[in-house]
Amino acid sequence: xxxxxxxxxxxxxxxxxxxxxxxxxxxxxxxxxxxxxxxxxxxxxxxxxxxxxxxxxxxxxxxxxxxxxxxxxxxxxxxxxxxxxxxxxxxxxxxxxxxxxxxxxxxxxxx
Amino acid sequence: xxxxxxxxxxxxxxxxxxxxxxxxxxxxxxxxxxxxxxxxxxxxxxxxxxxxxxxxxxxxxxxxxxxxxxxxxxxxxxxxxxxxxxxxxxxxxxxxxxxxxxxxxxxxxxxxxxx
Numbered sequence: 001x002x003x004x005x006x007x008x009x010x011x012x013x014x015x016x017x018x019x020x021x022x023x024x025x026x027x028x029x030x031x032x033x034x035x036x037x038x039x040x041x042x043x044x045x046x047x048x049x050x051x052x053x054x055x056x057x058x059x060x061x062x063x064x065x066x067x068x069x070x071x072x073x074x075x076x077x078x079x080x081x082x083x084x085x086x087x088x089x090x091x092x093x094x095x096x097x098x099x100x101x102x103x104x105x106x107x108x109x110x111x
Numbered sequence: 112x113x114x115x116x117x118x119x120x121x122x123x124x125x126x127x128x129x130x131x132x133x134x135x136x137x138x139x140x141x142x143x144x145x146x147x148x149x150x151x152x153x154x155x156x157x158x159x160x161x162x163x164x165x166x167x168x169x170x171x172x173x174x175x176x177x178x179x180x181x182x183x184x185x186x187x188x189x190x191x192x193x194x195x196x197x198x199x200x201x202x203x204x205x206x207x208x209x210x211x212x213x214x215x216x217x218x219x220x221x222x223x224x225x226x
Contacts, residue, residue: 031212045214088154097142098167099215101154
């Protein structure tokens with residue numbers, strides 16, 4: 001079963017614009033991770049934010065976490081055509097190590 | 112260094128046949144995971160191995176699914192008597208440790224099609 005929802009389901013922007021994706025989850029978490037998937041195959045880890053953190057940066061990525069609202073957002077600044085992919089949030093809960101994924105956002109960045 | 116590898120990359124089989132999917136994790140990674148991705152169900156956890164501990168099989172959808180990990184390295188996911196609803200991309204991942212604070216490194220997946 002999936003932990004939660006992501007929105008939007010699909011997002012189309014022009015190169016240079018910022019892209020924001022949101023993730024909501026249902027249960028308390030240890031951490032939340034964002035992954036990117038190209039062409040429906042392997043996923044690539046982008047960033048991990050722990051439950052006691054509120055914001056984290058990595059290059060052009062900025063992730064926020066609001067545990068009171070059980071939500072997270074991923075901001076990609078100055079997007080590039082190469083950012084075109086599906087983006088998934090995934091949560092780790094309790095003592096489990098498995099990832100529980102959201103439904104994903106398909107991002108299309110056009111020139 | 113080498114990443115997680117999976118074989119075959121694509122597998123087409125007939126309903127009722129058994130299939131074996133293989134995963135080679137990153138050397139030194141003690142944790143290994145199997146997930147599957149399908150249009151209807153999204154990304155789902157199947158099974159998790161950590162060292163010599165008993166695997167977490169809580170995500171296996173039926174007793175037709177089983178997995179083993181030999182020598183703490185290579186893993187094989189076996190699906191017996193395949194059904195059309197088993198069609199999906201099967202993804203393997205590995206990570207350094209048992210804690211959920213580690214990022215997982217994914218292989219390219221095996222696309223399984225059951226006719």
